[in-house]
Amino acid sequence: MTGHVPVMTAEALEFLQASRGGLFVDCTVGLGGHSRLMLEAGASRVIGLDRDLDALAIARETLAPWPERVELVHADYRTLGAVLDERGIPLVDGALADLGVSSLQFDAPGRGFSFQRDEPLDMRMDRSAGDSAADLLARSSEEELADAIFQYGEERYSRRIARSIAAARREAPIATTAQLAAIVRRSVPHRGYTRIDPATRTFQALRIWVNRELDGLDRFLETAVRRLRAGARLVIITFHSLEDRIVKHTFRALKSEGTVNVLTKRPLTPSDEEVQRNPRARSAKLRAAERAA
Numbered sequence: 001m002t003g004h005v006p007v008m009t010a011e012a013l014e015f016l017q018a019s020r021g022g023l024f025v026d027c028t029v030g031l032g033g034h035s036r037l038m039l040e041a042g043a044s045r046v047i048g049l050d051r052d053l054d055a056l057a058i059a060r061e062t063l064a065p066w067p068e069r070v071e072l073v074h075a076d077y078r079t080l081g082a083v084l085d086e087r088g089i090p091l092v093d094g095a096l097a098d099l100g101v102s103s104l105q106f107d108a109p110g111r112g113f114s115f116q117r118d119e120p121l122d123m124r125m126d127r128s129a130g131d132s133a134a135d136l137l138a139r140s141s142e143e144e145l146a147d148a149i150f151q152y153g154e155e156r157y158s159r160r161i162a163r164s165i166a167a168a169r170r171e172a173p174i175a176t177t178a179q180l181a182a183i184v185r186r187s188v189p190h191r192g193y194t195r196i197d198p199a200t201r202t203f204q205a206l207r208i209w210v211n212r213e214l215d216g217l218d219r220f221l222e223t224a225v226r227r228l229r230a231g232a233r234l235v236i237i238t239f240h241s242l243e244d245r246i247v248k249h250t251f252r253a254l255k256s257e258g259t260v261n262v263l264t265k266r267p268l269t270p271s272d273e274e275v276q277r278n279p280r281a282r283s284a285k286l287r288a289a290e291r292a293a
Helices: 009-016 033-041 053-062 077-086 103-107 133-139 142-153 158-171 177-187 200-211 217-226 241-256 272-277
Strands: 023-026 045-050 070-074 092-098 228-238 260-262 285-291
Touching (some): 009 092, 009 285, 023 033, 033 053, 033 092, 045 053, 077 092, 077 217, 092 217, 142 200, 241 260, 241 285
């Protein structure tokens, strides 16, 4: 798989301080880009988690030069505590979670994350389990659809879109990305030029809903922080405001109880140069915290 560029690598490495050596966890290893840079910087060992088996296969190739220093695990990042417990690891020297969708998921045929191609409406990061987007569209009530599109997509026309989806599925199942995108576009009023496609927010909402991206994020952050050695750091990269808000509030709560020192008063964003090189980085935000002594 070519074309995937890990985001905000310089900033992440600066906070993680992998050059000191030690055991680091890449909680969303993806295609292995951040892990490779951690190993090159001096990390003694990296455990990489991901729920996408296709991504893990590519990460295994990316990280092949370090066979004795890498362990890849098919696991959701929210099971971090269990993964470490199974290996008898009480504490680690740093952790990273990049919560974005990888280029593999957006670009690989058949995944259903994008409306740029007409393909089955799947959207699952872990295709070995759970409901697809088509499943949710088929069995959810109109009210549930509207609530999810509004909550996860921050879409002001969510009720109108849900009504159109409910009407369309009475005629035929909504099984492809093109079908859904067309339904959404017909439901959203046109008011001249818009920067993003009218279907974008609904597709984001469905992806978040299918993959439960916000469920348990706060608990994961608490677990990750408590598995850090004193002085070790956690770096989180988010790509939409809902995730960033959870990270901000959880870090703030952990700081108030004396568990962490927050290293980023405001989230860092990619440089103009990085966005020019990699347009998908434009919405990234990075926050970091250090385990208090």
